[in-house]
Amino acid sequence: xxxxxxxxxxxxxxxxxxxxxxxxxxxxxxxxxxxxxxxxxxxxxxxxxxxxxxxxxxxxxxxxxxxxxxxxxxxxxxxxxxxxxxxxxxxxxxxxxxxxxxxxxxxxxxxxxxxxxxxxxxxxxxxxxxxxxxxx
Amino acid sequence: xxxxxxxxxxxxxxxxxxxxxxxxxxxxxxxxxxxxxxxxxxxxxxxxxxxxxxxxxxxxxxxxxxxxxxxxxxxxxxxxxxxxxxxxxxxxxxxxxxxxxxxxxxxxxxxxxxxxxxxxxxxxxxxxxxxxxxx
Numbered sequence: 550x551x552x553x554x555x556x557x558x559x560x561x562x563x564x565x566x567x568x569x570x571x572x573x574x575x576x577x578x579x580x581x582x583x584x585x586x587x588x589x590x591x592x593x594x595x596x597x598x599x600x601x602x603x604x605x606x607x608x609x610x611x612x613x614x615x616x617x618x619x620x621x622x623x624x625x626x627x628x629x630x631x632x633x634x635x636x637x638x639x640x641x642x643x644x645x646x647x648x649x650x651x652x653x654x655x656x657x658x659x660x661x662x663x664x665x666x667x668x669x670x671x672x673x674x675x676x677x678x679x680x681x682x683x684x685x
Numbered sequence: 686x687x688x689x690x691x692x693x694x695x696x697x698x699x700x701x702x703x704x705x706x707x708x709x710x711x712x713x714x715x716x717x718x719x720x721x722x723x724x725x726x727x728x729x730x731x732x733x734x735x736x737x738x739x740x741x742x743x744x745x746x747x748x749x750x751x752x753x754x755x756x757x758x759x760x761x762x763x764x765x766x767x768x769x770x771x772x773x774x775x776x777x778x779x780x781x782x783x784x785x786x787x788x789x790x791x792x793x794x795x796x797x798x799x800x801x802x803x804x805x806x807x808x809x810x811x812x813x814x815x816x817x818x819x820x
Contacts, residue, residue, distance in 0.1 A: 664802065665755070678753070679731065679733050
C-alpha cells in the first residue's frame with residue numbers, strides 16, 4: 550500500500566511538472582502569435598483562444614459588429630486584449646494533468662488572413678503556419 | 686549573416702521557376718496583374734527562425750521558414766487543374782530532399798497542400814513548404 554502511494558505521489562509530481570512545462574510553452578506560443586498577428590479592426594487577433602485538447606468552443610469576434618470593418622486607431626490595445634485573454638485561457642487549463650492544448654481562431658475571416666485574398670487585397674499572413682514552424 | 690536570406694530565396698524561387706508545365710509565377714514584390722480565366726502561381730518567402738545550432742561562441746545557425754506557394758485557377762472549372770499543378774509543385778519540393786543553387790543547399794522539411802478554396806474569380810490551393818538550412 551505504501552509503495553502504491555509513493556508511485557502515485559511520483560506520478561502526481563511528474564504530471565504537475567509536465568503541465569507546468571506545457572503552460573510555459575503555451576505562453577510562448579501566445580506571445581508569438583499575438584506579436585505576428587495583423588490588426589485591422591482587431592477582430593482577428595481578439596478571436597484567438599487556447600483550449601485543452603478535445604475541448605470545444607473558442608472566441609469569435611466579427612469585424613462586422615465593429616462598425617463596418619474600420620481600421621482601429623489603436624492596434625496595440627487589441628493585442629493587449631488578445632494576450633490577456635490567452636493568458637486567462639492558459640490559467641484556465643488548470644493545475645491537474647494537461648494532455649495538450651489547441652490554439653484556435655474562430656473569427657469569420659481567419660482563412661483570408663492565413664492564405665490572403667486577391668479579391669480583397671489581403672496578403673497571406675500565414676500566422677498558424679509560422680506558429681507551427683516555430684514551435685512544431 | 687543576414688544576406689543568407691537572398692541565397693535561400695534564390696534557391697527556392699529558381700527551383701519553382703524551373704518546374705516545367707506550370708503556369709506563370711507571381712514572385713514577391715514583383716508587379717503581376719492576374720488575367721481572369723488564366724491560372725497562375727503566387728510565391729511568398731517567409732523566414733521564421735534563426736537559432737544557434739550548438740552552444741558556444743560563433744555557433745552555426747539553423748535558419749528555418751516557409752515557402753508559401755499558392756496555385757490559382759479559374760473558378761467554376763472543377764479542381765483537376767489546380768490539383769495537378771499542386772501535385773507537380775509538391776513532387777518537386779519533396780520532403781527530405783535538398784534544393785540547390787550554385788552549391789548552396791536548402792533542405793526541405795515538408796511540402797503540404799490544403800484543400801481548395803474560392804476567392805472569386807479564383808479557385809486556389811495553398812501549399813506550404815517547410816525549409817531549413819545550417820549556416
